[in-house]
Structure formats: C-alpha cells, structure tokens
Amino acid sequence: xENLYRENILDHYGNPRxxxxxxxxxxxxxxxxxxxxxxxRLDIRLTDGRVSEVRFSGQGCVISMASASMFTEEILxxxxxxxxxxxxxxxxxxxxxxxxxxxxxxxxxxLRVLQEGLARKGEEVTEHCEGQG
Amino acid sequence: MNTQxxxxxxxxxxxxxxxxxxxxxxxxxxxxxxxxxxxxxxxIEAIAAFYRGHFANIHRGVHTLSEEATVAYEEARDKVAAxxxxxxxxxxIFTRNTTEAxxxxxxxxGRVHVGVGDRIIVTEMEHHSNLLPWQVLAREAGAxxxxxxxxxxxxxxxASLDELLQGPVKLVAFSHVSxxxxxxxxxxxxxxxxxxxxxRVMVDAAQSVPHLPVDxxxxxxxxxxxxxxKMCGPTGAGVLxxxxxxxxxxxxxxxxxxxxxxxKRAEATWADLPGKFxxxxxxxxxxxxxxxAVDYLSTVGMAGVWAHEQxxxxxxxxxxxxxxxxxxxxxxxxxxxxxxxxxxxxxHPHDLAQVLDGEGIAIRAGLHCAHPLHERLGxxxxxxxxxxxxxxxxxxxxxVEGIQKAQSFF
Numbered sequence: 001x002e003n004l005y006r007e008n009i010l011d012h013y014g015n016p017r018x019x020x021x022x023x024x025x026x027x028x029x030x031x032x033x034x035x036x037x038x039x040x041r042l043d044i045r046l047t048d049g050r051v052s053e054v055r056f057s058g059q060g061c062v063i064s065m066a067s068a069s070m071f072t073e074e075i076l077x078x079x080x081x082x083x084x085x086x087x088x089x090x091x092x093x094x095x096x097x098x099x100x101x102x103x104x105x106x107x108x109x110x111l112r113v114l115q116e117g118l119a120r121k122g123e124e125v126t127e128h129c130e131g132q133g
Numbered sequence: 134m135n136t137q138x139x140x141x142x143x144x145x146x147x148x149x150x151x152x153x154x155x156x157x158x159x160x161x162x163x164x165x166x167x168x169x170x171x172x173x174x175x176x177i178e179a180i181a182a183f184y185r186g187h188f189a190n191i192h193r194g195v196h197t198l199s200e201e202a203t204v205a206y207e208e209a210r211d212k213v214a215a216x217x218x219x220x221x222x223x224x225x226i227f228t229r230n231t232t233e234a235x236x237x238x239x240x241x242x243g244r245v246h247v248g249v250g251d252r253i254i255v256t257e258m259e260h261h262s263n264l265l266p267w268q269v270l271a272r273e274a275g276a277x278x279x280x281x282x283x284x285x286x287x288x289x290x291x292a293s294l295d296e297l298l299q300g301p302v303k304l305v306a307f308s309h310v311s312x313x314x315x316x317x318x319x320x321x322x323x324x325x326x327x328x329x330x331x332x333r334v335m336v337d338a339a340q341s342v343p344h345l346p347v348d349x350x351x352x353x354x355x356x357x358x359x360x361x362x363k364m365c366g367p368t369g370a371g372v373l374x375x376x377x378x379x380x381x382x383x384x385x386x387x388x389x390x391x392x393x394x395x396x397k398r399a400e401a402t403w404a405d406l407p408g409k410f411x412x413x414x415x416x417x418x419x420x421x422x423x424x425x426a427v428d429y430l431s432t433v434g435m436a437g438v439w440a441h442e443q444x445x446x447x448x449x450x451x452x453x454x455x456x457x458x459x460x461x462x463x464x465x466x467x468x469x470x471x472x473x474x475x476x477x478x479x480x481h482p483h484d485l486a487q488v489l490d491g492e493g494i495a496i497r498a499g500l501h502c503a504h505p506l507h508e509r510l511g512x513x514x515x516x517x518x519x520x521x522x523x524x525x526x527x528x529x530x531x532x533v534e535g536i537q538k539a540q541s542f543f
Contacts, residue, residue: 004487005542036483036499036514037507059513061481062543106483 004097009066016065018072020055029117030058033105038064042113044075051078056110063099063106070094071110084118086111140437146523148173148429159493162528167312167340167472167519168497169362172426176365179425183418190414192391206417209424210407216427217357218348219374223406226373226380227420231339232262234358234373235306237410238335239266241383242356246333247303249275254297254305254332256281256289257509260312261502263337263358267306281307283509287314287463294323298330305334309341313501313517314462315446315469317341324353333379339363343430343521344470345439349374361419366426370419373410380406387412430522438522442471445520445529449473452533458540462515471520474501477536480543482516488539494532 022028022043030041038060045053054076056068074094075083091111092099099107146152149171154161163171183205189198191206214222228234243266247253253267257280271278279297282290289307298305305327309320320336327334333355341347342357343364349357354374361370375383385392385403392412394402403409430438447466450473453459458478463469477485482498489496497517500507507513518532 005484034500034504037504038481038483038514061483063483103483103487 004099004103005062006097008070009062009095009097012066012069013062016056016069018055018069018076019057021057022053022055025055027114027117027121029113029120031109031113031116033060033064033109035102035105036061038106038109040064040068040109040113042068042072042110042117044114044117046080049079051075051083060109061106063095063103064109067091067095067107068110071114075114080118083114086114140433140441140522142441142523142525145433146525148175149523150174150177152523156493156495157491162492162494162524162531164518164520164524164528164532165495165497166343166521166524167363167517169368170343170365170521171523172367173365173429175429176367176422176425180367180418180422183421188418191417192408202417205421205424206415209420209427212424212427213372216431217342217372217374218350220350221377224375224377224380226375226407226410227415228358228371228373228410229369229416230362230371231337231358231360232371234371235263235335235337236266237373237386238356238358238375239270241386242333242379243267243270243304244274245382245384247271247274247276250301251276252279252297252300252302253277254279254281254294254302256307257283258287258289258311258314258316258503258506259306259308260337260339261504262339263306263308263335264505267304276303280505281305283314283506285510287311287316287510288468289316289318289323291319291323291326294326298326298332302327302330302332305332306337307334308337308339309347310338310344310470310472311463311506312340312472313474313503313506313515314464315472315474315519316464317345317468317470320352320354328353340470340472344442346435355379361423361426364423364426365429366423367419369416370423372423377406380410385409385412389413391415433522439470441522442520443467445471445524445526446473448526449518449520449529449532452529456533456536459536462510462512471524472517473519474515474517476513476515477540480539482514484543485516485536485539488542489532489535492531492535492538494535496532 025043026046027044032039040058043055054072151171187201189202191203210225214225282293324334335356338357338359342359357374362368389412392404450466460476462474486498
C-alpha cells in the first residue's frame with residue numbers, strides 16, 4: 001500500500017502544481033468518475049499551437065489529484081498533435097506506480113478529461129463540456 | 134422458541150474457505166458483504182457435486198440426468214419459496230439477479246399498467262437497480278416519476294409518501310434495506326399505505342433477504358427481488374417473487390425456448406408459471422447453489438443472523454463515534470442492518486480503502502450505485518463497511534485500527 005503513495009505522489013497531492021482555472025481558455029473540459037464522483041477540470045491556453053498555460057481544478061482522491069497535478073506539468077509545451085498522441089501508458093509512466101483496475105480509473109481521469117476536451121474542441125472554438133459519466 | 138440460539142461467528146468462519154486466506158500478509162477482514170457475500174463450503178460443494186454427478190439440461194429430456202437436474206432445480210425453487218414464506222411456489226421466478234428481476238416487472242407489468250399521466254413512486258434512497266427501470270418506463274409511458282423524501286437522518290419521510298399517494302399512483306418501488314444508509318425501512322407499514330391507495334409495490338429486498346427474516350406473505354408484497362450472491366450463494370442467480378395472480382396476467386419478458394405451451398407460425402401461447410418467465414436454459418447449477426445457500430442460512434437461523442448483525446452494527450457505530458474525524462451516515466443502530474457508510478475528515482474514501490486493503494481489510498468506497506441519494510444528502514463519496522454472519526467484533530476493532538493508521542499516514 002505504501003508503495004502506491006510514493007513521495008512524489010504525496011508531494012503533488014499536498015502541493016498541487018498549476019491548480020486553478022483560466023479565463024477564456026482554448027480548451028476547457030470537466031469530467032467525472034461515475035463510480036466515486038471524483039471530478040477534474042482542465043483549462044488549457046494554446047500559443048502558437050502549443051500549450052502555454054494549463055490549470056486543473058476538481059476534487060478527488062490522492063491518486064486522481066496527484067495525477068492531475070503531474071499531468072499539467074507533463075502537457076505544458078506540447079502541441080495538439082502531441083496531446084492527441086498521449087496514451088494510458090504515458091500516464092502510468094508519469095505516475096511511476098502500478099495501478100490496479102479500480103485505481104487506474106483515478107489515475108487516468110486527467111487524461112480522459114483532456115481527450116474529451118480535444119474531441120469537443122473540433123466542434124467549437126471554445127467548448128465547455130459537462131461530464132456526466 | 135423462547136431462547137434464541139446465539140450465533141457463533143468464530144465457528145461459522147470455518148465454513149467459509151476464503152476467510153482463511155491472507156491479503157498483503159494480513160488475515161482477511163471481509164467487510165464488503167453488501168456488494169457480495171462469501172460462499173460456504175456447502176454451497177461450493179453443492180455446485181461441484183451437481184456438475185460432477187447430475188448435470189444435464191432441465192425440463193427437456195426424459196433421460197435420467199435431465200430428470201435429476203430438473204428435480205434439483207425445482208427443489209431449489211421450493212427451498213427459496215419456503216425461505217421467504219412464499220405462499221405459492223409458482224410465484225418464485227429465477228432470474229439472473231435483482232436487477233433483472235426488477236426489469237422484468239418494469240417491462241411486463243409496467244408496460245401494461247402504466248400509461249400517460251400515471252405516477253410511479255420511488256424513493257431518494259434507491260439503488261440504481263430499483264430506480265432506472267422505473268425512470269425509463271416513466272419516460273416511455275409518459276408517466277411521472279416521483280420521489281419519497283429521505284430525511285437528514287436517513288429515514289424515509291412517510292408523510293411525503295402519503296402526499297404522493299394522493300395522485301394517480303400505479304406503483305411504489307422501494308428498498309427494504311438501503312445499501313448506503315443501512316436503514317431498515319418499515320416495509321409492512323409502507324405496503325399497507327400503498328395498497329390502501331390502490332397501487333402495487335415492488336420491494337427491492339437485495340439487502341434484506343440475506344440479513345433478516347423476510348416473510349413476503351406477512352408483508353403483503355406484490356413483487357420482491359433479491360440476489361443469490363449476496364446471501365452465500367453463487368452469482369448468476371436471483372429471484373423475482375410475484376403474486377401468482379399478477380404474474381399470470383402479465384405478458385412474458387423474454388421469449389424463446391422453455392417458456393411456451395404451443396408455437397404456431399404466426400402466434401404462440403405461454404407456459405404456466407413459473408416457466409413463462411424463464412426463457413432459455415436458466416442458470417441451473419447456480420439455482421441449485423442458491424438452494425444450498427438457503428439451506429445453510431436456514432440451519433444457522435435468520436433470527437440469529439439478524440441479532441448478530443444488530444450487535445455488530447451497535448458496536449461499529451460506538452467505535453466510529455469515538456474515532457475523531459469520522460462522520461457516520463444514516464440512522465441509529467436499532468434501525469439499521471449491519472452496514473455503515475462513513476467519511477473520514479481529509480481522507481478520500483478511495484485512499485482509505487487502499488490503506489485498509491494494505492491491512493487485509495476489504496471495504497467499498499464510492500457512490501454505491503446511488504447517485505440521487507448522495508445528491509440529496511449532499512454527500513461526497515463515502516466508505517462503506519458491511520457485515521455478515523461470519524464477521525466478528527474483533528474485525529470491527531481491526532477496521533478502527535486501520536482507519537487510525539490511515540489518519541496517521543495522510
């Protein structure tokens with residue numbers, strides 16, 4: 001159990017990076033995990049096709065919140081193509097821990113939010129999506 | 134009769150092989166019984182023995198194995214009927230689980246009896262399995278779906294039921310025992326009020342039949358649903374009990390083999406009860422296993438199971454009340470079964486469940502398939518410890534120690 005709550009994960013949970021929201025973001029999406037109600041929102045600003053600013057907000061367990069915090073650092077500077085190419089394995093590698101099927105949903109929540117935000121981005125310039133699980 | 138035989142959980146534990154295992158090097162403390170219970174050796178062996186010695190399809194062959202399998206399957210029905218005091222075995226329909234049993238009623242009785250402008254009443258504490266079939270039916274039929282309120286203490290507000298019963302009500306669907314609050318609802322009283330208003334009741338008994346004596350005749354139930362796997366039996370088997378006179382006039386749910394009397398090119402007639410509602414090859418071995426589970430629980434005695442769970446509920450509420458930072462959801466011990474949902478200040482239930490798992494303790498964390506209830510009470514996700522006949526007071530202590538360990542960790 002202690003293996004899961006490694007120092008870097010507890011650090012990101014206790015001292016979240018890039019927490020908050022952005023005004024007029026280029027991509028904004030909120031999504032939840034219907035099993036537990038954990039919710040993550042990502043606000044992303046793009047400059048010259050790259051992520052220039054990103055904020056996360058929401059509420060949830062240590063894994064989902066730490067993952068969201070680490071994820072903001074992970075995606076900063078990436079192009080849309082690079083964001084679209086992100087896979088589950090990238091998140092597991094970023095977290096550096098092995099997650100069982102239940103906790104994998106917690107860890108992957110920020111990626112799911114991004115993927116939903118990217119999918120909806122094609123529909124409108126700025127799309128606020130409501131996650132309902 | 135006068136002295137209730139006291140249940141000895143320590144002795145009963147020996148009947149459940151899985152309880153001997155360790156999780157993360159610690160003895161397993163299994164407190165997720167509301168999700169599913171563990172299985173005694175008698176049930177495991179009954180299923181294996183059936184496959185080893187008596188298996189064939191039922192109601193079809195004249196050969197010996199088919200006859201033996203049919204007898205075993207129908208004996209299981211008799212056992213279940215006796216267990217819930219069903220006045221007529223024809224009212225006991227084997228389904229896959231509680232969810233399928235409730236859907237059966239919504240799709241057959243519901244489609245015949247619920248129309249535009251009618252009202253279906255559910256409660257704010259329903260599990261999604263006793264909510265969504267009615268929500269879908271109401272939308273399809275143009276009917277209204279109304280909710281009996283839940284009080285802050287986690288009880289049903291019967292005054293709000295009385296108000297709702299004033300309208301054109303066709304059905305009231307409610308849980309006998311809440312899977313989140315642990316509340317044992319006053320089923321007899323609710324059913325009497327519903328019947329006085331001329332409506333029918335669907336009782337979700339998934340959390341009651343495994344834990345307390347249930348007499349469907351004394352309760353005057355119209356429809357009752359429950360699952361084998363929460364009462365020491367295998368997954369894949371569940372029961373709908375319905376009044377035979379209601380079941381007889383209902384159209385079939387699924388159609389196909391085994392549920393017909395005669396089939397012509399353009400039309401068919403249906404088999405008598407209960408076959409009319411058991412289309413296709415059923416879960417035969419699972420039904421036999423459910424019968425063995427009923428035998429096991431009957432031998433232990435449901436009054437003893439209930440008394441034991443009351444003792445556990447009282448003790449866990451007492452221990453949690455003296456643990457700083459713990460907030461318990463739901464009513465006092467005397468109004469609940471052996472189930473407690475709670476939150477621990479500044480620890481998300483997932484993280485609590487993870488720490489407890491490291492101590493070998495299995496609990497559930499989340500919204501427990503009851504989103505409207507959480508919304509109504511403004512609850513975040515909760516942790517839930519749910520007990521059964523094999524749980525001990527010492528395991529309650531282990532749970533509290535685990536919570537304290539989590540508090541020191543985060």
